[in-house]
Amino acid sequence: MRRPLHTTVLLFALALVGPASAQSPKPPWRWTLDERLAGRDDVVAAAARLRDARMGEVSSLSKSASTSKQPTLDQFDFISGRTHPELLVPWELFDHMMEMAYADDPEVRSIFREAKRSSLASSGLPADFWDKLEAVSVAYLSDRRQTRDLHKRLVSDPAVKNRIRIQTASLENLKCRDRAMAIAAARQEFGEKFDRFLYEGIAPNMTIAVGRLGRISQTREHEIDGGCK
Numbered sequence: 001m002r003r004p005l006h007t008t009v010l011l012f013a014l015a016l017v018g019p020a021s022a023q024s025p026k027p028p029w030r031w032t033l034d035e036r037l038a039g040r041d042d043v044v045a046a047a048a049r050l051r052d053a054r055m056g057e058v059s060s061l062s063k064s065a066s067t068s069k070q071p072t073l074d075q076f077d078f079i080s081g082r083t084h085p086e087l088l089v090p091w092e093l094f095d096h097m098m099e100m101a102y103a104d105d106p107e108v109r110s111i112f113r114e115a116k117r118s119s120l121a122s123s124g125l126p127a128d129f130w131d132k133l134e135a136v137s138v139a140y141l142s143d144r145r146q147t148r149d150l151h152k153r154l155v156s157d158p159a160v161k162n163r164i165r166i167q168t169a170s171l172e173n174l175k176c177r178d179r180a181m182a183i184a185a186a187r188q189e190f191g192e193k194f195d196r197f198l199y200e201g202i203a204p205n206m207t208i209a210v211g212r213l214g215r216i217s218q219t220r221e222h223e224i225d226g227g228c229k
Helices: 005-017 033-040 043-057 059-063 090-101 106-115 117-123 129-136 138-150 158-190 192-205 215-225
Strands: 076-080 207-211
Touching: 033 215, 043 076, 090 106, 090 138, 090 158, 090 192, 090 215, 106 117, 117 192, 129 138, 129 158, 138 158, 158 192, 158 215
Parallel strands: none
Antiparallel strands: 076 207
């Protein structure tokens, strides 16, 4: 039985649009942490990302690894913020942004901030965003500076090395707490615009390799999200 012409045209249009056309996909900044982690744990999708990595998208990461001492590529998940921003977690984006936007080198800071000017505007953030963000991130930025300063010079004395190791672990825990507080304060100050900027302005220039540790990784991500309390 032949379908009426208008029915055939309608079915063809639906095939082009796809079944999800009735609902707009959730923007990456609105994903929950559990949704992001579930996406990372999708074995089929992770294998596809790994194939992309092997095709050269992040080949520089694998070339620097020593095959005799480093885990194999199959033990990693490669996440590109350009293609899968929703799989990056906020603290990863926040760390990268803060490292660049408040770098010691004023030229690095200037170049980075200028590159993000249009993304800031499209996210609806104010012109004095960087000053306001710094004001609510003072403790976190201090933790970063102290950690960096601990490792400025090479140390050979075992006792000094051990002391630096203990101090670093303590500072990393403080940084985790202060990062969570800074992100919460930024959300309070800027609302959803802040997360939108992270995922539209920061994520596209990031690619990370994360160990595929299953539930261990999920537990740790929840700890970090909560400030390592």
